[in-house]
Amino acid sequence: MKFNTDVLHAEQLHARLTGSYKPQAMAHVSPIYQTSTYVLEDFDTAVYLNQHVDEGFVYTRFGNPNCDELEKKIAHLEHAQAAISLASGLGAISTAVMSIVKAGDHVVFGDVIYGCSYALFTKVLTNLGITYTRVDTTKPEEVEKAIQPNTSLVYVETPANPTLKISDIAAISQVVHKHSGITMVVDSTFASPYLQNPLDLGADLVVHSATKYLCGHGTVTAGVIAGDKERIDRCRMPYLQCFGAVLDPFAAWQLMQGMKTLGVRMERHCENAMKVARYLEKHPKIDRVYYPGLESHPTHEIAKRQMHNGFGGMMSADIKGGMDAVRIVMNNVKVFSLATSLGNVDSLIQHSPSMSHFDMSPEERYASEIFDGQVRLSIGIEDADDLIADLDQALAKI
Numbered sequence: 483m484k485f486n487t488d489v490l491h492a493e494q495l496h497a498r499l500t501g502s503y504k505p506q507a508m509a510h511v512s513p514i515y516q517t518s519t520y521v522l523e524d525f526d527t528a529v530y531l532n533q534h535v536d537e538g539f540v541y542t543r544f545g546n547p548n549c550d551e552l553e554k555k556i557a558h559l560e561h562a563q564a565a566i567s568l569a570s571g572l573g574a575i576s577t578a579v580m581s582i583v584k585a586g587d588h589v590v591f592g593d594v595i596y597g598c599s600y601a602l603f604t605k606v607l608t609n610l611g612i613t614y615t616r617v618d619t620t621k622p623e624e625v626e627k628a629i630q631p632n633t634s635l636v637y638v639e640t641p642a643n644p645t646l647k648i649s650d651i652a653a654i655s656q657v658v659h660k661h662s663g664i665t666m667v668v669d670s671t672f673a674s675p676y677l678q679n680p681l682d683l684g685a686d687l688v689v690h691s692a693t694k695y696l697c698g699h700g701t702v703t704a705g706v707i708a709g710d711k712e713r714i715d716r717c718r719m720p721y722l723q724c725f726g727a728v729l730d731p732f733a734a735w736q737l738m739q740g741m742k743t744l745g746v747r748m749e750r751h752c753e754n755a756m757k758v759a760r761y762l763e764k765h766p767k768i769d770r771v772y773y774p775g776l777e778s779h780p781t782h783e784i785a786k787r788q789m790h791n792g793f794g795g796m797m798s799a800d801i802k803g804g805m806d807a808v809r810i811v812m813n814n815v816k817v818f819s820l821a822t823s824l825g826n827v828d829s830l831i832q833h834s835p836s837m838s839h840f841d842m843s844p845e846e847r848y849a850s851e852i853f854d855g856q857v858r859l860s861i862g863i864e865d866a867d868d869l870i871a872d873l874d875q876a877l878a879k880i
């Protein structure tokens with residue numbers, strides 16, 4: 483079925499059609515299994531299930547029905563064999579990365595990625611004897627040049643936070659998979675499965691901060707990883723089992739509710755963002771707008787090829803006058819909330835250099851086009867005219 487039907491019914495409908503749907507009570511919405519442990523039928527079942535934790539429920543750190551339901555939905559939407567849910571996007575990223583790398587390895591990652599992912603590679607993995615090369619992943623030939631005999635991971639974020647650079651997943655996958663033993667991971671948070679399916683384009687694992695578009699309402703912190711069963715099993719056992727960044731059942735349940743409207747929300751996010759981007763592009767106090775839907779965006783052509791249904795709800799803009807102008811705009815917006823995070827139904831504005839990307843040095847930030855006057859906008863599903871009017875009055879105060 484198509485996206486908006488799948489996002490509501492995938493798996494449950496399948497279970498009904500195949501006759502495997504056997505609820506204890508006919509709850510229309512799944513109950514919340516707010517339990518840490520499960521009663522096991524008898525001793526032999528207990529022995530068996532502890533060896534085969536994916537065949538039943540033993541202890542919530544190994545699995546929970548609400549998380550399981552969410553994981554099956556994510557796997558379906560990402561065209562994956564399997565998925566795993568975790569307590570945050572970074573929980574997903576660190577678990578996925580640690581399931582791949584070992585001491586002495588080398589990793590390649592993009593020069594524009596989420597600030598805490600950058601910190602994971604540059605401040606945590608380096609302590610474990612893992613070296614790295616940062617490259618412009620919009621150029622597959624740069625990725626190729628960076629690969630060393632001990633490279634085990636190529637990590638790509640597209641669209642990239644916060645400059646919305648688009649990397650060509652299929653082209654990078656071709657480069658990466660010429661070598662054996664390298665896993666390619668894509669952070670697809672900004673796109674959501676509605677706009678992009680990295681596994682179809684050759685990525686080995688896709689990660690999301692489900693805190694963002696998948697939830698959509700800013701009510702939970704969560705992350706997911708999707709991919710082939712072998713890789714996902716390895717993320718679960720021993721990595722998630724030992725790191726313990728498991729998702730709470732109530733958060734999984736909330737995500738299931740949020741995701742029902744993912745398709746209609748994304749449609750509106752995309753439509754509104756295009757209008758706001760076109761408005762900002764013409765504004766005399768704006769130097770540059772970073773939105774992959776604009777023809778002026780350097781990687782617009784890749785975005786057109788790689789993303790379906792639109793270009794997303796995220797953009798950045800350089801305000802003329804640097805930090806002083808940013809301060810005026812951020813203190814005067816009324817519909818936009820001054821808050822980090824993104825992908826909520828309501829619009830947010832943040833200052834990337836001092837908020838999401840504070841972990842980078844100024845030199846690294848400038849080299850990555852994260853300038854002092856740059857604000858990042860998460861365009862919500864309000865009426866676009868009201869969003870434009872709000873930005874208009876705030877910009878007029880500069």
Ligand SMILES: *Cc1c(COP(=O)(O)O)cnc(C)c1O
Pocket residue numbers: 570571572573596599639643669671672691692693694703704705823
């Ligand atoms: C927010 C974000 C993350 C981190 O997710 P959390 O849920 O905050 O841990 C990772 N990648 C991208 C692109 C993000 O925007």
